[in-house]
Amino acid sequence: MCLSRAPRPLSLDETTALDLAATYMKQLGFGNESLHGDTPYAAAEYDARRRRIHAGLARLVRTGMASTGDNGITFGSTLAGQSFAQSLDGAYADAYGQAVVQLLALGLDVVVGQVQKKVLQHG
Numbered sequence: 015m016c017l018s019r020a021p022r023p024l025s026l027d028e029t030t031a032l033d034l035a036a037t038y039m040k041q042l043g044f045g046n047e048s049l050h051g052d053t054p055y056a057a058a059e060y061d062a063r064r065r066r067i068h069a070g071l072a073r074l075v076r077t078g079m080a081s082t083g084d085n086g087i088t089f090g091s092t093l094a095g096q097s098f099a100q101s102l103d104g105a106y107a108d109a110y111g112q113a114v115v116q117l118l119a120l121g122l123d124v125v126v127g128q129v130q131k132k133v134l135q136h137g
Contacts (some may be wrong), residue, residue: 015107015110015111015114016029016032016033016036016114017029017074017080017089017090017091017095017099018089018091018096018099018100019099019111019114019115019118020032020091020118021118021121022088022090023034023081023083023084023088023090024069024088024089024090024091024122025041025087025088025091026064026067027064027126028122028126029055029067029071029089030060030063030064030067031110031121031137032071032117032118032122032125032126033063033067033124033127034056034057034059034112034115034129035058035115035128035129036049036110037049037050037110037118038050038053038056038059038066039054039113039116040052041053041054041056041057041065041132042056042057042127042128042129042132043117044113044116044117044120044128045113046123048111049106049110049113051066051107052130055071055136056132057129057132057133057135057136059085060129060133071086074095075089076081078092078095079091079092079094079095080092080095090137093121099111102107
């Protein structure tokens, strides 16, 4: 869903930061609530989530839902990927999509910077 809402193709690190921030808005300083509840370990999830997102992006490319750019460094949503993202239904999908839009409105550089700062603080 991150790729389908982004105004341009995203790198793996941008996608990871945006996804983590959308899931843990409160813990990462972007909102009052988090989709996965309160946990002091949100920033600690970064590395594991990055690996899962990398695998997920590869699968999206293989299935035609995402494309690569910049020699494989950035990923963007295809029309099929956008259609699939729009078909997701339910309270969680809606809240996650709204969080992504809210974060993108702040600016991707701001989100990535703040997530990286929290990850470094966590150690």
